[in-house]
Amino acid sequence: MKAYLVGGAVRDRLLGRPPGDRDWVVVGATPEAMVRAGYLPVGKDFPVFLHPQTKEEHALARTERKTAPGYRGFVFHADASVTLEEDLARRDFTINAIAEDADGALVDPFGGVRDIEARVLRHVSPAFSEDPVRILRAARFLARFAPLGFTVAPETLALMREMVAAGEVDHLVPERVWQELKKALEMPQPSAAIGLLHDCGALAKLLPEVDALFGVPQRPEYHPEVDTGLHTQMVMDMAARLAPGDALMGFCALTHDLGKALTPAHELPKHIGHEHSGVRPLRALCARYKVPAEYAAVAEIVCREHLNIHRLAELRPETVHDLIARCDGFRKPERIGQLALACECDKRGRLGLTESEYPPGPRLRELHAAAMAVSAGQAVGAGLEGPAIGEWLRKARIEAIKACLRA
Known part of the structure; x- marks a missing residue:
């Protein structure tokens, strides 16, 4: 029986980043032997145990076999004969398929160290295509590591496109899509996740309301970046910069301009009334993925009101009051701060404006405080x-x- 540190803890150490949870894989053991050694069984689908002292997770080395479409159709096999290399082979990316023994020696059968040095996100084996969640995980990992220079290997992107074409993403359940999307929105460069999903075709399947923004022009005097999809990505990254780790703010950034995809072609590049037309697709998206009520409510406020905040200096006192009341800002005062911040992200998420001031933000907070x-x-x-x-x-x-x- 031998235990190896695996996954993120090894990867993050090699990247020089603070380690997160430490996970272990145990080779040459049986569930009975683990229990006799004092480990506490906790796994439901396969043998996972908590260390008697550290409480860190120790999983028996295992293999898996695809038996049905989607991400749930797997049969796992774990016993003392499964090797470390076989266990690592079932993992998603090479950078996550590195193990470290008790002496600090690395076991790296798939070139994960090389890919860390090259800053490449690459799938371990063709078995990657058997689990559609891995498309979402690729997007999340890229959102996390793009600031370090990571890109997706061309062969991995090609495989993801094949998975989308084969209909694998159609088997994803709403709760899992939302779970992975929320995690991506908490990362330092969420635009990378949306960009990757767009490039592989998954965005059109999962978030067609967002995918439809790409290629839609905006007036260059207000949006030098022109493309609405690019603007949305820039707003998301500004949200990650101004509110690090705040998935709610990231979701508002993602959905604030959905109405621009519905603008009639003869009106382009103007988007008259897009703040109102965006509410319907936003509600549909939230219903489809069972988005938490608070996320849905705040995102709708931002979608509906962001143009009003941009022109706050033009509004009459009565209009300002009614706007605050419409946002439920007297009962839930935090919503006004969230609205102000989201609008700042929108304004600064534009080419050449990332370092600009946003006077309506503090002004709205002042007026709200006076009314409160x-x-x-x-x-x-x-x-x-x-x-x-x-x-x-x-x-x-x-x-x-x-x-x-x-x-």
């Missing part, structure tokens, strides 16, 4: 009841916004 300083308790203290409280609140908050504008 007026409370229903003040109306009650003045002896008001029922509907009169709401009427008084609106007028008083509008006056507070006016005063803030004059200051």
Whole structure:
């Protein structure tokens, strides 16, 4: 019985990055032997155990065989005869198929160290094509490692395209797509994930509302990058920069301009009313992937209101108040900060504008704070009841916004 450190812990050490969870593979053992040694069994589909002291996961070396379409159609085989190389062969990418023994020696049968040095994301074997989740994992890994210079090997991209053409992504369940998408949105360069999914054809299958943005022109005086798909990618990366690890902000960036794909051809490159027409495809996307309610609500606010925030200086105090109320900003004040930040990402996610200031952001927060300083308790203290409280609140908050504008 011999244990090897595998996967991300080895990869990240070789990349000089802080290690995450440490996973181990055990060769030459049986489940009974693991239990006798004090390990706690936790695996449901295959033998996984927790170390009695460190509580780190130790999985028995195993192989897998495809038995049905999709990512669930696998039969796993684990026993003492399975070798380390056989276990590593079933992994997705060469950079994840490196093991390290107790003495620090590396076992690297598929050239993972070489690909780390070359900054290449490459599949281990043709078995990659048996699991459509690996397309999503490739996108997520690229979003994580693109800032380090990683690219996808041409043969891996070709294989991903073949998988899409064969209909493998059609078997992905909504919950798993959302899970992987959310993780990609938390990465430092989420645009790389969307770009890879677009290049291999998976985006058109999974997120057609987003895929349709590529090739749609915008007015160059406002969008020097012109292409709406490219703009969306730039906004996503700006969100990752201004709100690192915030998948909610990344989702708002991803979906804020969906309406531009619906603009009639004769109106291009203008996009009149796209902030309203984008709500319907956004709701469809959220329903399809069972997106959490808070994500769906905030993304819809950003989609609907982002042009209003860009022209905040032109809005009357009454309009500002009603915008805040429409966003539920009095009951959920955090939404106004989220809206301001998302709009800043939109403005700065454009060619040549990444370092620009965004005055409407802090201004919106100031006006919101002034209105929030007026409370229903003040109306009650003045002896008001029922509907009169709401009427008084609106007028008083509008006056507070006016005063803030004059200051």
